[in-house]
Amino acid sequence: MIRLLLADDQALVRGALSALLSLESDLEVVAEVGSGDAVLEAVRQHRPDVVLMDVEMPGLDGISATEQVRAAFPGTRVLIVTTFGRPGFLRRAMQAGASGFVVKDTPAAQLADAVRRVHEGLRVVDPVLATDSLVAGESPLTPRETEVLRAARDGSSVAGIASRLFLSEGTVRNHLSAAIGKTQAANRAEAVLTAESNGWL
Incomplete structure (x- = not known):
């Protein structure tokens, strides 16, 4: 059995x-x-x-x-x-x-x-x-970019994401910008959708 x-x-x-x-x-x-x-x-x-x-x-x-x-x-x-x-x-x-x-x-x-x-x-x-x-293929996102994009799912501000992940706001902006570029999105909301639809988050 x-x-x-x-x-x-x-x-x-x-x-x-x-x-x-x-x-x-x-x-x-x-x-x-x-x-x-x-x-x-x-x-x-x-x-x-x-x-x-x-x-x-x-x-x-x-x-x-x-x-x-x-x-x-x-x-x-x-x-x-x-x-x-x-x-x-x-x-x-x-x-x-x-x-x-x-x-x-x-x-x-x-x-x-x-x-x-x-x-x-x-x-x-x-x-x-x-x-x-x-x-x-594999996710183009680094582990940190994935983490930042996950935190952006709920529409949090850069300051909110930075506070939650213990990062500086500049670092969060850099990771979001990289994730937007790698997913070929127009903005972070679109980057989240693209990453989710591919199962990367």
Whole structure:
């Protein structure tokens, strides 16, 4: 029996996934959580074989949670199951230690098969997304530019971003300017949108 933990902030999605996967005779959903912050403790308590992880969740995002799980429990596999099939997410998820990456509209039988293959130690990646990822390439942003652009998501002022990240306003302006140039955007709001659509943030 393959023991599963479902991590998704949408209760309806968790319920549907649980119902579908529980129909498989060799799969058992042992726990469900609704935030990235709760994943590691749930893995500690329930010792699942495979975690089905969403990317965008409250608190810790799914990619960071994947990194935590793989560091603390190397034997536990992670399969990313997300609505957001963005090339940058795929690359970051694999770098964080995920064994697979599929989108939520994957047919139930294929999802169950993906779980089994990941459990066996194989990698499973949505083929369309894999192609898109190769075409898109890696993020052109440095870690600091990424951090500054993330902080600019909510429309904060340069002073607000500087205060939050403990940087000077001049440094924030420089990083924003570099990020705008690298994303070929007209302004920082457009740079945020471009980076988000590519899964770089």
